[in-house]
Amino acid sequence: DRKAREAHVDPSIQNTGRVNFKKLHEVSHDIYPWQQALGFADDDATLAPNIKDLFEQEANIGASNLLFQLDYFDDLVDQYKIGHAAILELATNIGASGHATFRRFVSVHKGVVAGVVLDLSPCGVDAVAYRRNEVETSKGWREQFGASFWPRVLRPEPYAFVSLAAHARSSGNVVATDFSLPNLRNDMVPLHVELFCNQHKIFGLR
Numbered sequence: 001d002r003k004a005r006e007a008h009v010d011p012s013i014q015n016t017g018r019v020n021f022k023k024l025h026e027v028s029h030d031i032y033p034w035q036q037a038l039g040f041a042d043d044d045a046t047l048a049p050n051i052k053d054l055f056e057q058e059a060n061i062g063a064s065n066l067l068f069q070l071d072y073f074d075d076l077v078d079q080y081k082i083g084h085a086a087i088l089e090l091a092t093n094i095g096a097s098g099h100a101t102f103r104r105f106v107s108v109h110k111g112v113v114a115g116v117v118l119d120l121s122p123c124g125v126d127a128v129a130y131r132r133n134e135v136e137t138s139k140g141w142r143e144q145f146g147a148s149f150w151p152r153v154l155r156p157e158p159y160a161f162v163s164l165a166a167h168a169r170s171s172g173n174v175v176a177t178d179f180s181l182p183n184l185r186n187d188m189v190p191l192h193v194e195l196f197c198n199q200h201k202i203f204g205l206r
Contacts, residue, residue: 005030017097021063028062029055064104067096074108082113084174084196084205102203106136113138116150118165118202129155130165133201141206144183161193165202168195 001008007026009019029035035055047055068074073094080086091101099117106115114137118130135150142148156163160179168175174196180188194205 015097017091017095017100020095021067021097021100024063024066025059027066028059031062032058035059064100067100068094068104073104077105077109082109082111082205084194084203087205098198099201099203102205103134103136106138106205109138110140111138112140112144112206114141114145114148114206116154116204118154118162118204120169120197120199120201122166123153128163128165129153130162130202144189145181146184148181161195161204164195165197168202169197169199172197172199 007023009022013019013022032055035058073090076090080090087101087105088098090096090105091098094101096104102115102117106113114135116135117133119133121130123129123131130153132150132152132154135148137145137148154162158179158181161177164175164177174194176192176194178190178192180190183189191206196203196205
């Protein structure tokens with residue numbers, strides 16, 4: 001409610017981290033002066049779709065920066081080893097969702113780190129093919145592997161870790177395996193990957 005400057009969150013959302021993020025998302029809309037004073041011809045009903053999408057992206061960035069306190073979290077990440085255990089502990093300490101913490105952890109880590117988010121269930125008739133939703137990479141990863149093309153559907157060849165996705169979902173535990181990926185010099189680099197399922201998505205972390 002912009003006029004009352006109140007944020008109302010769906011009470012059916014039980015994840016504290018998601019609630020915190022949604023509140024800060026709305027706070028960010030209120031912080032940005034260019035979102036407060038819209039053009040004379042614009043209102044919530046007439047705002048151009050591309051501008052509305054931009055405003056939502058900006059509010060997401062603002063919510064993330066507020067939630068993770070910018071450099072505080074970025075410096076904190078360097079004290080942890082790369083792994084889902086670190087991400088889940090940080091999420092609890094910060095009060096963020098595991099998904100948001102996963103995304104931020106990967107993007108700011110000083111190591112060679114990549115994270116992929118997969119659908120909960122296989123796609124199509126191929127029982128070991130999973131649709132990829134998003135990819136996050138660290139600066140160190142991009143320096144070694146470049147932008148790294150990740151197809152929309154991942155299969156065990158060459159992404160061997162995909163074969164453990166079903167086990168990660170059914171066990172509720174972190175499962176790990178190794179696979180190799182060519183770097184910018186076309187040398188095959190062995191990588192250790194962990195998979196974890198939060199019963200909504202499957203997260204792969206290198």
